[in-house]
Amino acid sequence: GYPFDGSAASRITFAEGVTKIPGGIFDGGCSNATEVCLPTTLKTLGSRAFRNAASLKEITIRSDIAMSYLYNREGSFAYAPLEKVVAEEGVTKLPGYIFMGASSSLKEIILPETLVSIGASTFDSCGALEELVLPKSLKNISENAFKGAASLKSVHIRSNLKLTKDLSMASPFTDSGLEEIIVDEGVTSIPGALFEGGCARLVSLYLPTTLTTLGSMAFNGAASLKELTVRSDIKMKYVFFRDGAFKDSALEKITVEDGVTKVPGYIFTGGCANLRELDLPDSLVSVGPSAFDRCPGLEALELPVSMRSMGEYAFRGAESLKELHIRSNLKVTKDLYTASPFAGSGLEEITVDGGVTKIPDNLFAGGCSRVKRLVLPETVTGIGCCAFEGCEALEELSLPASLQTVDSAAFKGCASLTELSVNSDIAVDGTSYGYPFSPGGITAVRFKDGIPKIGALYLSNQDNGAMTAYIPKSVTSIDANAFKDVEVNVVYGGTTEDWAEVALNGLEPASVACSNGSLTAAASLMRAAAEADGGNPAEEEQAVTIAPAAPEAEEITDESAASTEGGEPVTDALDEDSDRDEPDDGDDGDGNAESEEDPADTPFGGLPDADIPQEALIGDEEGEED
Numbered sequence: 001g002y003p004f005d006g007s008a009a010s011r012i013t014f015a016e017g018v019t020k021i022p023g024g025i026f027d028g029g030c031s032n033a034t035e036v037c038l039p040t041t042l043k044t045l046g047s048r049a050f051r052n053a054a055s056l057k058e059i060t061i062r063s064d065i066a067m068s069y070l071y072n073r074e075g076s077f078a079y080a081p082l083e084k085v086v087a088e089e090g091v092t093k094l095p096g097y098i099f100m101g102a103s104s105s106l107k108e109i110i111l112p113e114t115l116v117s118i119g120a121s122t123f124d125s126c127g128a129l130e131e132l133v134l135p136k137s138l139k140n141i142s143e144n145a146f147k148g149a150a151s152l153k154s155v156h157i158r159s160n161l162k163l164t165k166d167l168s169m170a171s172p173f174t175d176s177g178l179e180e181i182i183v184d185e186g187v188t189s190i191p192g193a194l195f196e197g198g199c200a201r202l203v204s205l206y207l208p209t210t211l212t213t214l215g216s217m218a219f220n221g222a223a224s225l226k227e228l229t230v231r232s233d234i235k236m237k238y239v240f241f242r243d244g245a246f247k248d249s250a251l252e253k254i255t256v257e258d259g260v261t262k263v264p265g266y267i268f269t270g271g272c273a274n275l276r277e278l279d280l281p282d283s284l285v286s287v288g289p290s291a292f293d294r295c296p297g298l299e300a301l302e303l304p305v306s307m308r309s310m311g312e313y314a315f316r317g318a319e320s321l322k323e324l325h326i327r328s329n330l331k332v333t334k335d336l337y338t339a340s341p342f343a344g345s346g347l348e349e350i351t352v353d354g355g356v357t358k359i360p361d362n363l364f365a366g367g368c369s370r371v372k373r374l375v376l377p378e379t380v381t382g383i384g385c386c387a388f389e390g391c392e393a394l395e396e397l398s399l400p401a402s403l404q405t406v407d408s409a410a411f412k413g414c415a416s417l418t419e420l421s422v423n424s425d426i427a428v429d430g431t432s433y434g435y436p437f438s439p440g441g442i443t444a445v446r447f448k449d450g451i452p453k454i455g456a457l458y459l460s461n462q463d464n465g466a467m468t469a470y471i472p473k474s475v476t477s478i479d480a481n482a483f484k485d486v487e488v489n490v491v492y493g494g495t496t497e498d499w500a501e502v503a504l505n506g507l508e509p510a511s512v513a514c515s516n517g518s519l520t521a522a523a524s525l526m527r528a529a530a531e532a533d534g535g536n537p538a539e540e541e542q543a544v545t546i547a548p549a550a551p552e553a554e555e556i557t558d559e560s561a562a563s564t565e566g567g568e569p570v571t572d573a574l575d576e577d578s579d580r581d582e583p584d585d586g587d588d589g590d591g592n593a594e595s596e597e598d599p600a601d602t603p604f605g606g607l608p609d610a611d612i613p614q615e616a617l618i619g620d621e622e623g624e625e626d
Contacts, residue, residue, distance in 0.1 A: 004029030010055075013037040020044040023068060023076075027051040044068050045076050045098065053080040060086045067095040073121065075100035084108040085123075087115060096120035096142060096166060104128065113137050118145045120166035127151060140164050145172035154180040163191040163215075173198030179224075180204045189213035192237060192245075196220040213237050214245050214267065222249040222271075229255045236264040242290070242336075246271030253277040254292075256284060265289040265311050265335060273297070282306050287314045289335040296320060309333050312362075314341035321345050326352045332362050342367030348393075349373040358382045361407065365389040378402050383410045385433055392416055399423055401448065406457075409433040415441045418464070423448040427455050435460065435484060446470040449493065456481035466510065473498055480506035489513075 007029035014021065016039045023046025030053040040062040047069045050056065059082060067076070078101035087094060089112040096119025103126035111133065117140035123129070125148045132146065132155050142164040146152065155178060163172070176198040183190060185208045192215025199222045209231040216238045228251055236245070247270035256263060258281040265288025272295035282304045289311030296319040309331045315321070324347055332341060345367045352359065354377040361384035368391040378400045385407040391414045398421040407429040411417065420442050428436055435458035442461045447454060449472035456479040461467055466487040473494035490512040492499050499514055512519040
């Protein structure tokens with residue numbers, strides 16, 4: 001047994017000078033004790049020292065005490081029905097586990113302004129505690145210190161705290177009933193996991209304007225918290241790998257107050273599933289990576305003009321976000337990956353406001369698969385690498401006249417983009433991640449009149465057949481890599497003579513339709529050969545130049561489809577001529593006399609230009625009908 005086993009003492013007093021009370025000394029001998037007086041000299045208190053003090057309602061701690069354990073983490077007052085605990089002024093620490101097992105009826109705790117630390121599970125299972133005032137002097141608080149405080153509705157954090165660990169990294173307020181948490185002005189840091197698992201009922205949280213550091217998992221599981229206001233520039237501190245501070249919260253509205261310049265990465269990661277409204281101030285400069293990651297319910301987002309940088313996955317998974325305005329020059333910052341801030345978004349329309357000069361790398365890569373409309377202003381001069389990669393639904397695109405450079409894979413994978421308008425002399429800034437528009441689906445590209453040259457744009461499509469290029473007379477040079485791995489049919493704004501002056505640099509269009517006639521694929525081949533041999537490309541092309549082309553193709557009539565002499569369709573006549581040798585006796589092979597016109601001046605064996613219908617202008621060198 002224990003020394004005082006069976007004692008009926010109603011009061012137990014220790015004289016000043018006593019420094020140690022051994023564990024279990026009054027176990028079984030203090031059931032009638034209503035008062036226990038501990039000395040100010042006490043330094044060590046053993047576990048189970050006052051176990052089963054069934055009549056003890058109140059205890060006062062007068063000194064800094066260290067616990068010594070008889071059994072694994074058992075309290076000194078286990079099973080005592082304590083209702084009030086007072087720590088006197090001058091006490092700087094309360095040891096862990098001291099009141100463990102004695103807190104179920106605890107209603108009042110008075111802590112001095114000298115207190116610096118509270119140990120692990122000090123007041124564990126204090127289900128009746130309704131009020132708690134943490135002193136400003138408090139610096140360290142340990143896991144499960146107030147675990148199970150189900151009746152505790154409100155708490156004030158009045159100082160910068162550090163969460164200390166004993167067995168696990170659990171919240172001091174695990175399973176609490178907290179509905180309101182107020183972090184006082186002056187507090188600059190909130191440690192990670194401080195309220196994790198202890199804020200399921202939280203409906204009100206005040207973060208001060210002085211807060212600069214917020215730990216990950218600080219408010220994890222705030223399943224009742226609907227709104228939050230961020231009042232200061234905050235830096236995230238991680239307890240575990242990139243976990244947010246509000247994981248598994250129910251936040252529906254987040255307001256960032258004016259004056260705040262940055263929202264840190266990962267702060268709301270995992271806590272945005274219900275986010276519907278986000279207000280960002282005009283002072284905001286940056287949004288960090290994954291700041292609002294996985295926010296499928298976010299329907300509206302207005303980025304401020306002040307914004308300069310956005311981290312990868314900042315708004316990933318914003319499936320309900322349909323429209324977005326880019327109002328400033330942005331930079332996409334990298335943490336772990338090179339990814340779009342809007343990866344997996346539901347964006348259908350993107351408008352870039354006037355004044356923006358640069359679309360940064362990866363801005364919408366993987367986040368614009370539903371985009372059908374893209375508006376670029378006449379101020380944009382550069383489009384970065386992979387900026388709009390994967391915009392599969394985009395069908396038309398007009399590049400602004402201000403555009404100077406397009407980087408690698410800028411519009412890669414835009415499979416529905418069939419029409420492209422180029423309004424300036426653009427240079428490709430690189431191809432390390434693929435051609436700017438390839439793979440894609442472009443079938444028609446229109447170059448604006450006034451453009452002097454067409455550079456190496458590497459325009460191509462993906463299994464969409466030939467591409468028609470509308471080239472103005474102002475173009476004097478076309479790079480050999482302007483088109484890549486695609487058959488190009490050119491509609492040229494000048495005459496065949498003008499076309500002959502254009503430097504093709506090895507480009508071989510399948511056909512060229514000019515304002516006064518058309519050239520066949522053979523013409524391009526002959527011209528390329530002439531250029532290689534140092535000959536006159538214009539003379540070679542004239543050999544296969546056919547009748548002047550009308551601005552628009554007209555319907556073929558019986559009259560226009562017949563030759564003036566034989567009455568047969570011209571295409572048939574051309575086919576017949578191509579299948580037999582040219583007569584040597586002046587006969588044209590049909591029994592008719594050869595035209596007096598010089599065959600060299602009329603295409604296809606001397607047939608008059610006027611008699612060749614428009615549909616016969618595009619064909620191979622033998623004049624077969626297209």
